[in-house]
Amino acid sequence: MEDKHAFTQCKTSCLSRVDFSRKGSIDEDIYPVVSLLNNSSNYFTTSSCSGRIIVIDGLSETSEIQKQNCSWLFVTHQKCNEEDVISGLQKARGTAVFKFEPFVLHVQCKDIESARLLLSVAVHAGFRNSGVSIGKRGKIILAVRSTHGLEVPLSHMGEVLVNENYIHFLVQIANQKMTENLHRIKRFHDGVQAALQSNESSCITKVSDSNKKMVCNRAPRRTQDSAMEEKHIPSNQLSDSEDYFEAGLAMFS
Template identity: 35%
Template sequence: MFDCFSKEKSDFLRKKDKSKKGCVDEDIKEIINIINSKKDYYTTSSCSGRIVLLEKLSNRKNESNWLFARHNKIKFNEIKNYLKNKIKNEIWLKQEPLILHVRCRNLKSAKKLLNASRKIFKRAGVISLGENKIMVEIIGSERIDAIIADRNFAADEKYLKNLVKYANRNFEENKGKGERFLIAIKNI
């Protein structure tokens, strides 16, 4: 009997990484390798978590300039330096959690992955349930989305320092959850 899932997995994992960065984040590499080593799963997209500063050019997601993106903690001066220039558009600081999209062979394997995920992450669920196409999304809950400047205002130094502190704290919490998840998925 022909195994469509294994063929799709093999084909997908041979493809070039299409992400903006062009490669898997270092902090999530081991998680991805473990998932992809299991016969019933493969990852289709991932991010270990990041802190991003962006300039919104419009309300459309793909119409923003990424001023910087870090997959680690940031320093206050990194933010401050971007606010020295004349600001024409909204500037947002975003701290985003770990996210994984995992294709599962069947509902049984999806359930096993969800059971392991939900012990650590509040937000894990099936996001696509087509014929022979089951996709699970696992995403952390630690996040910050804060406007810090536009053409009419810029957040003060005290606020920005606190924002950086909380973004870094969330980033560390997210990293800890990733480490616990790594242990959990070894047993699925």
Template identity: 40%
Template sequence: MDRSSEFRRWKAQCLSKADLSRKGSVDEDVVELVQLLNGREQFFTTSSCAGRIILLDRDINGSEVQKQNYCWLLVTHKPCVKDDVIVALKKANGDAILKFEPLVLHVQCRQLQDAQILAVRSTHGLEVPLTHKGKLMVTEEYINFLIKIANQKMEENKKRIERFYNCLQHALEKETISMTSYPKEKIKEKNNSSYTHKKKRNPEKACGKYITEENNKELDNDDHDDPGISVTIFPEDY
């Protein structure tokens, strides 16, 4: 079985699986983006989050900041209010942290040149400790201030998703037009030439700045037979 056939088989298997996320479905703000990618033969999404505000309580016995040591006190994909955070904080027994996390979208790509279309990232986040060993360390006024910042980031994140969708759609349409404008022999020759050139430049170094630490770990753990490349996408300075 060639790599293209293997990729199609792997894509069909992945998209047919049940959604195992906490929510159990794709977030409303990224449905169109996910559909756009999954509608293209060279991509498929493996996980996504449109962006969220969360309040986590870390186990005081935990020695590292890891998700498995956290209790989820509050999570929302919409702007939140101070009262909800205050109520949730009353359940904290350890070190509670208020976080805003922007869009995260993991995409499996058929080949390197497909991944390069999507290989962008963002540092548009927020993470602030609020309690220590269950004791509130900040004032309600400060909590209200943080929530305003988180909500502003949520709104900006939504705008970035819309802009990213439009730019990606334009890029894919342009690619389709380009592919249909040249004879297949020329396309194959051009792709092979492009790949050979990038290979000489050391592809790991050339693409390294686009792959996050989290994805490096994922790539290290993947089987060597995997027919795709996993990247997290979102424009850093969009």
């Protein structure tokens, strides 16, 4: 697995980079959960999108690199209205596609236990297409994803294939999906917050219990000689485990 020191270095490097995404900043609706994860010592985010409704014009269907030949006619990370979709569609010159893409988040995890915890939170929040991948050097990446997307072609070679009633219908469906998407993000945020707090409390408890065990383990060794002096117990009488136990407790009697 990835060395913990290497994880910390990778996190520092990743979070200090310039955001080269199209928008150039973290989407408002997922800022709280992204901040929560990045402030944890066990995680950091590598890419994210809160979810979006877009109309894309595929200018060249024969291109091997399709994204480089697409024109974004309309995009929003909130609910949309049909007028904006129609306005964007009028600019199409190729095959225009209407899409709803749900929330997606990629998180690098310190270890497999941290990944397992976050995966459980994601699945319970409704992101059932989430999964973990482990690289050759031990890098652990969790992808938080769901399956309630939508993709519908609206035009071909610049010719619009649907009427405004159908666009109205699509917009209603996409907006419903966006509402559900935001609900899932909220559940995921609350789940992450609860899991991190629980994990932190568990670590504190383990440290506390460990300290108690150290004190208990050290007590007999630390008090044996002084106990013998206080009680004047001859060493030849400390031959069995019961006498040793009583001598160890003499200081506390």
